[in-house]
Amino acid sequence: MDVLCPKILNIDGRKYRLNTPHCCPNEVDETEMDKHETQTHNTEMSESLPSYVERDDIEEECDDLNIYLEGGRTVLKIEVPNTFYGLIIGRNRENLKNLEYQTKTRIKIPNVKEKNIITIKGEQRENVIAAKSKIDAIIKRGRSKQSMTHFVSLPMVNPIVVENYLAFKDMVLDECGQCHGVTELLFQDPLKLHLTITCFVLCDAAEIKRAIKLMEQFENTIMKSMNLKSLDLLVSGLDYMNDDPSEVNVLYAKVKNPEIQMLADKIQTFFQDCDLALQPRNNHVKLHITLMNTGFYKYQCSDNGDSGNRTHLTFDAKKIIEKFNDYTFGTVQLTDIHLSQRHTTDSNGYYKSSIVLKL
Numbered sequence: 001m002d003v004l005c006p007k008i009l010n011i012d013g014r015k016y017r018l019n020t021p022h023c024c025p026n027e028v029d030e031t032e033m034d035k036h037e038t039q040t041h042n043t044e045m046s047e048s049l050p051s052y053v054e055r056d057d058i059e060e061e062c063d064d065l066n067i068y069l070e071g072g073r074t075v076l077k078i079e080v081p082n083t084f085y086g087l088i089i090g091r092n093r094e095n096l097k098n099l100e101y102q103t104k105t106r107i108k109i110p111n112v113k114e115k116n117i118i119t120i121k122g123e124q125r126e127n128v129i130a131a132k133s134k135i136d137a138i139i140k141r142g143r144s145k146q147s148m149t150h151f152v153s154l155p156m157v158n159p160i161v162v163e164n165y166l167a168f169k170d171m172v173l174d175e176c177g178q179c180h181g182v183t184e185l186l187f188q189d190p191l192k193l194h195l196t197i198t199c200f201v202l203c204d205a206a207e208i209k210r211a212i213k214l215m216e217q218f219e220n221t222i223m224k225s226m227n228l229k230s231l232d233l234l235v236s237g238l239d240y241m242n243d244d245p246s247e248v249n250v251l252y253a254k255v256k257n258p259e260i261q262m263l264a265d266k267i268q269t270f271f272q273d274c275d276l277a278l279q280p281r282n283n284h285v286k287l288h289i290t291l292m293n294t295g296f297y298k299y300q301c302s303d304n305g306d307s308g309n310r311t312h313l314t315f316d317a318k319k320i321i322e323k324f325n326d327y328t329f330g331t332v333q334l335t336d337i338h339l340s341q342r343h344t345t346d347s348n349g350y351y352k353s354s355i356v357l358k359l
Helices: 082-089 091-103 125-144 159-176 205-226 258-271 294-303 318-324
Strands: 007-011 014-018 053-055 067-070 073-079 105-108 117-122 150-155 194-200 232-240 250-255 288-293 328-333 336-341 353-358
Touching (some): 067 125, 073 125, 082 091, 105 125, 159 318, 159 328, 205 258, 205 336, 205 353, 232 288, 288 294
Antiparallel strands (some): 007 014, 067 073, 150 194, 232 328, 250 288
């Protein structure tokens, strides 16, 4: 059976093109792919390609693609960060060969000195679109396994909050410093206290530029129409991320404001279908300000050339919660929204920002 002429499946009045196992003899089941870890282009780690199921309306979604004819063949050029080239190529170029076989196209992967433009050529337009769809799926799968690089943040910093946070830190270290895993390296930088709304994996300058444009679009189409008024947030009380207070990864301060909750949920909803964003765990953003995090400990240890003590993957927060459960850090007036760069520090002590939206 021709991979581009599969059986048509009719479900609830909509038609879907369905490949059978016989139409792609070199294809490996999805379960086989999960046996391999994502690797970079240098290692060219193999990851098998999933079965391709094409929706009947995919042509409509691709109408804005820059597809053109060259020498009697259909050509499409797409910009792809070289981070994902290893996944597309695979070990011994097996993934790329399968991809070309399944879609009846030729795909050129640029070298490191060229621009990050992958060229797809095929006899028919639908062949080229099919190849792009499979490449998009590979990139999406690879992106989900990457650590975030940027995040939408709401700064929660003012002199009173910083002062109260530092007092909290000193009291915790003084009164709970002997508890399992509690160390100064767990604490957040006082000038980086924030709410995290949405996380991104942005792999090159082009993707950062796309994210900035999306932030501007959110500002113009949604944020301005909200007419936010109550932007004061009381930071008070403690909570933790897991069920056992003696084995905690993240301890955070709580905030509650209906308008800010609505704003955060709208931001998350706006970006949840964006291919640059990591998928959220819940429909509603959990408003929290991280105070202590084992990730800070591991990052600072690795930054100093130390792999870190594995016993500090969690810490005992029972005594901290018992003594400081109702601790009040102060009130913050929200003034702006940042697209923040992870693991950076700006001149004001906060994270470096790719763009700042003013409220």
